[in-house]
Amino acid sequence: MKTSITPIGTPVGIDVHKRRCKVVEFRRGEIKVRKPMGNTREEWLELLTELPPDAEIGLEVSTAGYFAMSVLEGAGWRERAHWVHTAGIDSNRRQKNDRLDAERLARKLAAHHVDPLPEAWFPPPAIRALRLRARQRCWLALLRTQAKNHVQSLLEMHGLQIPGSDPFGAAGRRWLAEQTLPPPLAESIPQTLRLLALLEEEIHTSERYLQAADKQFPELVLIRTIPGLGPILAPVIWSEIGTIERFPSAKALANGTGLVASFYDSGEVKTTGPITHQGSRWLRWALVTAANVAIQGRNPFARRYHRLRRSKKANVAKAAIAHSLARCVYGVLKHGCPYREDRWGRKVGALEPETRAGARSTKTALG
Secondary structure, three states: OOOOOOOOOOOEEEEEOOOOEEEEEEEEEEEEEEOEOOOOOOHHHHHHHHHHOOOOEEEEEEEEEEEEEHHHHHOHHHHEEEOOOOOOOOOOOOOHHHHHHHHHHHHHHHOOOOOOOOOOOOOOOOHHHHHHHHHHHHHHHHHHHHHHHHHHHHHHHHOOOOOOOOOOOOHHHHHHOOOOOHHHHHHHHHHHHHHHHHHHHHHHHHHHHHHHOOOOOHHHHHHHHHHHOOHEEEHHHHHOOOOHOOOHHHHHHHHHOOOOOEEEEEEOEEHHHHHHHOOOOOHHHHHHHHHHHHHOOOOHHHHHHHHOOOOOHHHHHHHHHHHHHHHHHHHHHHHHOOOOOHHOOOOOOOOOHHHHHHHHHHHHHOO
16 A cells, blocks of 8 residues: 555546446546546556556456556556545445546545545455465365255255265265166256366366465465464465555454454443454455364364353354464564464564574575
């Protein structure tokens, strides 16, 4: 995110949609509405040649805006582009169309040096590629789970239940092949099993890509030293964080995960509520999944979970463990050294002299 408070010469607000974009310039206090343009690489590059040299562009966070930001980055406009969260901007407006949205964005951008816009972080290309591959693997795993549930649902509808602890293992498949199924089921089950085989193959391909990312991102090796974080969840977490310098403290990273309690404090009324759920849902999911794994072992996270369960519900306790994992992730990335159980639970601060020397040697070995 930009920290400069220099006034912007020519703010340009662009309301980006899947096919069309509305462009508004705010120059010398006057609004200039440009003709609509298509959301294509060629038309974006043509627009950049027509804008004045002191222009800066404001876009709203969206899927179409993601494409536009990648084009601006490739054209060398990354430092002059603002990817803005617009949910809190003029939220009470009663009039809305594409021109007004672009105009409001341009006016807000003109006052950026006085009232900074709520900008989102647009990751660099390498992080974007890792994030896409990590999310793709998770999406494939979700499809696999849905396919397995579909098979079991079809069998239950006909009073059949696959024996054994693994219905889709070798024994379960043999049992299924021996059954005489009614015609509709005899067609649906083999179709879904073929889909499962395809998904398994694609999941293995995605996992090979993620495992090969260690050479490019040595941070993954550090994250995997934390209990519960393995070769799948580590890339998800690191790609969502992107760079630890974005967060000034472990508390800031925990807030960014949405795993902190909401609260209301006004006058004599003070209440706390559920977690905020703000921030990346993929990062939050990965940490909660890691917490489910960590509490099965013998480590400080499991011990704390069982202490919390004396007075808290299971989901509340798991959210607390996920919050602790986020703080540990910050610690290992901040200091560049593996997870240490004897430091778990301590405030992240200066390491002991011998640990600091070890951290430097670890960075050298990983880099």
